[in-house]
Amino acid sequence: MIAEYYKYLLKFKRPSGTSRGVLLEKETFILEIFQDDKKGVGECAIFRGLSFDDKPDYEEKLQWLCENINRDSEYLKDELKEFPSIWFGYEQAVLNFKNGKNLYFSSEFTEGKTPIIINGLIWMGDIDFMEEQIQEKLDQGFHCIKLKIGVDWKSEHQILQKLRHKFSKNQLELRVDANGGFTKDEAKVVLQQLADLDIHSIEQPIKAGNWNDMADLCAETPTPIALDEELIGIIDFSEKKKLLETIKPQYIILKPALVGGFSGCDEWISQAEQQNIGWWITSALESNIGLNAIAQYTFTKCNQMPQGLGTGSLFTNNFKSFLELKGEKLFYKS
Known part of the structure; x- marks a missing residue:
């Protein structure tokens, strides 16, 4: 299995007032994992100024995860415990890899039956x-x-x-x-x-x-x-x-x-x-x-x-x- 990530800047339609001030854009990171013809996608949704893992070495840790993507998930969880948004992206990518399409959890919701x-x-x-x-x-x-x-x-x-x-x-x-x-x-x-x-x-x-x-x-x-x-x-x-x-x-x-x-x-x-x-x-x-x-x-x-x-x-x-x-x-x- 291989993994890579990229940064993505979400642009607000209009300036949005939050407890962190007025936001014009929101930074996030997309994690992708691949094996053969299968792919899993997750979002490492850091919130600058609020996230516990808003740290200078954030991208270094994300790169570390990509290099160690084949390690045991319990080991990765322990190593990423101070980077909750990166672990969140990893969980999504693995679930999406397993379930395919745009699925993470199958239910009546994803069958379009119940909102x-x-x-x-x-x-x-x-x-x-x-x-x-x-x-x-x-x-x-x-x-x-x-x-x-x-x-x-x-x-x-x-x-x-x-x-x-x-x-x-x-x-x-x-x-x-x-x-x-x-x-x-x-x-x-x-x-x-x-x-x-x-x-x-x-x-x-x-x-x-x-x-x-x-x-x-x-x-x-x-x-x-x-x-x-x-x-x-x-x-x-x-x-x-x-x-x-x-x-x-x-x-x-x-x-x-x-x-x-x-x-x-x-x-x-x-x-x-x-x-x-x-x-x-x-x-x-x-x-x-x-x-x-x-x-x-x-x-x-x-x-x-x-x-x-x-x-x-x-x-x-x-x-x-x-x-x-x-x-x-x-x-x-x-």
Whole structure:
């Protein structure tokens, strides 16, 4: 078996506001493995400024993987444990090599029979832009919307109040993501304001790494808290268990590219379920290659909550998509 990789720059259709600033392009790496006439493709979806493996020797490690592609997978996993997005790309490439075509996990989803329900994501921006996006999602039939908050809370709070005044919690589920935008004291106030509006959950109200402060908030919060960035860089299984036991969150958010691929997600899910912690899966600006694999994996986990999967429509130069969005339902085009 031989392997090679190449870098690919995804270009945003319009500048996209995130917790990492405004993005114009997104760097990613495509891994391909070959043997005879068979081929497997995966995406090493590094997220600069956020990924644990955003390191100067990233491409060196990717080249090392290509040179050692025939080594035992357990050996490779151990060697790549500090490079979760590279391991994620390797997992995809091997599964695709095994299953052929554009398949990673076979299911009713990849047979085109059953869709995945997703939430509608509202990008950061001024009030008019955010309200325009919200109206678009409502018109498309979304029943769960996720808003980024923590930049201008006063205005964001007003938007949420307007939405809740217009739609009850039974009509519209509202999730918010603060990306660590509040202090602990600010978060206490915001959590109550969100509870007054029947908000489903808030992701990462304070910066990651403050386990004790986050544990205090989770113990008393009137609004369920979901950990997101908090999971990044927690590699060892024992450390994952310790984090969940210490903080006791209501939910965790799993981004395969950031937490060690499908096997990394499986470890988090097993621990969360043992501790009665809810979870859902989210994409992280992957190309259509990684997004396709994440969607196929997500379906196999049988989680009925709306998932946080993108649709690949953000970029002007994306790869061919095998996913199709009809309202809030994500279908695989078999």
